[in-house]
Amino acid sequence: MDRNDKEWFGKVSGLVKETKAHFANDARERAAAGKLPKSQNIILNEKEVQGYWDVTRVLETTLNGRHQITADDLAAFRQNMRVAQKRFGGGAGITARQVINLAGGKPLEYLHPKDGMDSDIDKARREITRCLAVSAANRTVRFITNASPESDVQRHVVIVDFLAYEEACARLASMYKPTEKDCRKLADWMRKQKLAFDCDCGRHRYFFRYIASIGGFAAGRKETGYPKIRNPGLNGVACKHVLRVMSEIERSGLVLRFLTKHLMNSSEYKASTRLTQKQTEQEAKEQARTKIDVDPSTLIKARILLKKAKNALFQAQKNTPPPKKITTASQVKTKSVAEKLSDKFFSVKNGLFKLFGK
Numbered sequence: 412m413d414r415n416d417k418e419w420f421g422k423v424s425g426l427v428k429e430t431k432a433h434f435a436n437d438a439r440e441r442a443a444a445g446k447l448p449k450s451q452n453i454i455l456n457e458k459e460v461q462g463y464w465d466v467t468r469v470l471e472t473t474l475n476g477r478h479q480i481t482a483d484d485l486a487a488f489r490q491n492m493r494v495a496q497k498r499f500g501g502g503a504g505i506t507a508r509q510v511i512n513l514a515g516g517k518p519l520e521y522l523h524p525k526d527g528m529d530s531d532i533d534k535a536r537r538e539i540t541r542c543l544a545v546s547a548a549n550r551t552v553r554f555i556t557n558a559s560p561e562s563d564v565q566r567h568v569v570i571v572d573f574l575a576y577e578e579a580c581a582r583l584a585s586m587y588k589p590t591e592k593d594c595r596k597l598a599d600w601m602r603k604q605k606l607a608f609d610c611d612c613g614r615h616r617y618f619f620r621y622i623a624s625i626g627g628f629a630a631g632r633k634e635t636g637y638p639k640i641r642n643p644g645l646n647g648v649a650c651k652h653v654l655r656v657m658s659e660i661e662r663s664g665l666v667l668r669f670l671t672k673h674l675m676n677s678s679e680y681k682a683s684t685r686l687t688q689k690q691t692e693q694e695a696k697e698q699a700r701t702k703i704d705v706d707p708s709t710l711i712k713a714r715i716l717l718k719k720a721k722n723a724l725f726q727a728q729k730n731t732p733p734p735k736k737i738t739t740a741s742q743v744k745t746k747s748v749a750e751k752l753s754d755k756f757f758s759v760k761n762g763l764f765k766l767f768g769k
């Protein structure tokens with residue numbers, strides 16, 4: 412196996428400092444890019460999307476093919492934003508389950524898929540298999556995940572704000588000498604409530620942070636520049652690291668244990684909880700043994716089925732020799748493998764359409 416199986420988590424003692432420095436640098440770079448003079452500024456800002464558009468401005472989009480942005484594109488962007496906001500249901504935050512379901516419902520596909528993995532959910536299932544909650548301050552929990560084999564970093568940090576933390580603390584305050592069991596019950600409730608997130612990877616920064624911002628679930632800085640080149644259709648919802656973290660939040664016993672400990676530490680709506688290096692090592696071993704799949708929803712399962720049928724059809728068509736001259740005998744012949752697969756593909760596709768309208 413790759414390096415991710417061995418000490419993928421690195422040193423945890425400097426994690427908070429390192430993460431703060433990373434996001435501060437990200438914010439500085441973004442602020443500088445936003446301040447560039449009009450001739451060099453490539454950010455399509457909020458006012459411009461609203462229609463306050465200087466017609467001499469030259470900016471491109473990849474929406475329906477690469478071209479210069481027009482007023483029609485701006486209208487399409489606003490429409491995409493409204494559709495996305497409707498998809499997320501409004502209000503602050505999103506649940507872990509919603510993130511997983513939405514990621515499968517309208518994925519942002521990779522332009523250059525590797526080993527058949529063309530979406531973040533595929534990659535979260537196959538590449539990002541390590542995840543631990545390692546430190547928390549009040550409602551903010553820092554998770555680390557392994558990085559993919561081709562990444563130039565060792566790990567990624569995903570920040571999750573549990574928006575129900577204060578309510579959990581308030582409930583705790585009204586209990587008579589709350590026990591560990593009480594805290595576990597509360598932690599289990601809290602992890603199913605709404606949250607906000609941020610990831611230190613480039614995919615989140617350039618493709619998804621804008622979506623998290625307009626959807627009301629960005630835990631860090633809000634992105635106001637429309638992703639006109641990388642994600643003009645506002646597809647998908649989260650990177651592979653966030654999707655792994657969401658799956659673990661939903662079902663991992665280790666995450667439940669961490670959140671329970673954090674609530675037990677809480678007093679007057681505040682707490683700080685951290686794993687030591689040794690604890691991280693032990694938990695990493697435990698986590699490697701507990702395999703949690705990024706649980707596909709019915710829709711994701713249907714999409715996987717469709718993709719399999721499509722691939723099989725493509726292979727069969729590739730392997731089928733060109734048709735011979737039609738004779739009366741061959742016309743009545745039974746269906747070829749490619750034809751059978753083609754039938755299967757279209758029946759799956761039609762079934763999908765009936766179920767989900769896409």
Ligand SMILES: [Zn+2]
Pocket residue numbers: 567610611612613614615650651652653
């Ligand atoms: Zn990420």
